[in-house]
Amino acid sequence: MVDASDLLLLAEQIAREAGELARRRRDEGVRIAATKSALADIVTEADREVETLIRARLAAARPGDGFLGEESGAERGSTEITWVVDPIDGTVNYAYGIPHYAVSIAAVAGDPDPELWSAQAGVVFAPVTGDLFRAARGSGAWLGADRLAVSRPTDAGALLATGFGYDPATHAGDLERVRTVMPLARDLRRAGAASLDLAYVAAGRLDGYFERGLAPWDHAAGALLVEEAGGVVGGAPGGRPGRQMTIAAGPDLYAALDAAIYR
Numbered sequence: 001m002v003d004a005s006d007l008l009l010l011a012e013q014i015a016r017e018a019g020e021l022a023r024r025r026r027d028e029g030v031r032i033a034a035t036k037s038a039l040a041d042i043v044t045e046a047d048r049e050v051e052t053l054i055r056a057r058l059a060a061a062r063p064g065d066g067f068l069g070e071e072s073g074a075e076r077g078s079t080e081i082t083w084v085v086d087p088i089d090g091t092v093n094y095a096y097g098i099p100h101y102a103v104s105i106a107a108v109a110g111d112p113d114p115e116l117w118s119a120q121a122g123v124v125f126a127p128v129t130g131d132l133f134r135a136a137r138g139s140g141a142w143l144g145a146d147r148l149a150v151s152r153p154t155d156a157g158a159l160l161a162t163g164f165g166y167d168p169a170t171h172a173g174d175l176e177r178v179r180t181v182m183p184l185a186r187d188l189r190r191a192g193a194a195s196l197d198l199a200y201v202a203a204g205r206l207d208g209y210f211e212r213g214l215a216p217w218d219h220a221a222g223a224l225l226v227e228e229a230g231g232v233v234g235g236a237p238g239g240r241p242g243r244q245m246t247i248a249a250g251p252d253l254y255a256a257l258d259a260a261i262y263r
Contacts, residue, residue, distance in 0.1 A: 002081055004136040007107040008121035012134055014057045018050050019103045019127035022088050025049065030095050044095055047071050050087035054105065058083050068112050070217045081120070082112040084220035089124075090193030099128035104195040106220035114216045115238040122221030124199040133199040133225050141202045141228035150231035150250040151204035157186030158207035158253055161197045164190070165213040174212060181210065181260045184253070194246075198222025201248045202229035208249030208257055219246055234258065 025046035032044055051071045058065065066077030069085040076082075083105065088094050090101030103125045108117035124133045133148070135141040141148040153159075160181065164174045178188065189206065191197060194214055200206040202225035219241045223233040232254040236244035247257050 002079075002107075002109070002120065004107075004120040005139065007081070008123070008134055008136040008139075010058075010061055011105040011107060011121055011123040012125075012132065014054055015103045015105050015123045015125040015132065017057070018054050018087060018105075019125045021053055022046055022050050022094070022101070022103065023127040026094060026097070032095065044088070044091060046094070047088045047091055050103070051085060054083075054085050054087060054103075065107075066112055068216060070215065074112065076112070080109050082108050082117070084108055084112070084217050086195060086217040089195040089218065090191075093192045098192070100126075100191050100196065101128075101193055102126045102195050102199075104217065104221045106224060108220060114220070114242055115240050119220060119224040122224040124195045124221050124225065126196060131199075133202065135202075135221075135225045135228040137224065137228070139228070141225045143203055148202045148225070148229040149204060150201060150226065150229050151207050152250055153184075153186075153207045153253055158184050158249070159187055159189065160185045160257075161189040161191060161200070161206050161209045163192065163194060163197070163211040163213075170213070177210070177212070177261060180263065181257060184208075184256055184260060194218040195222045198233075198248055199225050201231060202226045204229075208247070208253045210245070210247045210257055210261060212245050213243060214241060214246045215243070223248065 064079040066082035068074045086104040094101040106122040107120045110117045121136045197209045226233050226248045233248045235241045235246040
């Protein structure tokens with residue numbers, strides 16, 4: 001079995017280099033390369049360049065591993081490990097100059113399917129703030145020297161985060177879901193980078209998070225952070241975070257969010 005701490009160290013090193021490249025390209029100016037699932041869902045040239053760098057560094061260090069990236073797709077490896085990568089999570093923020101974006105890198109074991117894999121190491125790095133959230137399975141979640149722990153909401157209610165898909169046809173359902181959970185909330189945040197929302201739940205900066213439509217690279221690293229910080233991550237399909245739903249929070253709030261969303 002691969003040592004998760006070794007995977008984590010590699011992920012940290014590459015995330016820092018990739019984040020610096022993303023920050024530098026943002027300072028130089030952003031070119032939109034393409035749209036994805038909807039006109040509002042963009043890809044920048046920097047997304048592609050940063051993912052190419054990450055993939056090259058991983059291939060040099062661990063040539064047998066698989067890879068699943070937002071921009072370049074999936075490739076099975078000959079080892080048990082697959083790297084799941086979002087080179088710039090929060091691309092619309094990035095393109096608009098909003099400094100809330102991150103590099104997300106996770107190493108998962110087993111079948112490279114979020115319903116089946118076991119995340120071993122994960123890093124979410126925010127280049128602008130310098131925050132590097134990291135976790136290895138069984139070793140806790142950390143930010144610098146501080147071990148992270150999910151929060152317990154007060155009587156004022158939970159500070160929640162969510163996101164909305166780019167397809168206008170999904171907005172009515174997303175807004176109705178917000179309405180159903182607001183009785184649990186003191187307030188709601190919609191910041192635009194799922195990996196950071198999950199990292200903030202792990203750090204206690206948010207009490208809980210829910211969103212429909214996440215891809216595997218959106219939650220692979222962040223979900224491990226929440227779990228290693230004592231939280232619960234689930235959703236659908238299969239009770240795991242996925243396209244249909246992702247929910248993350250401390251145990252009590254998780255149960256309340258799950259009940260509200262699926263009532």
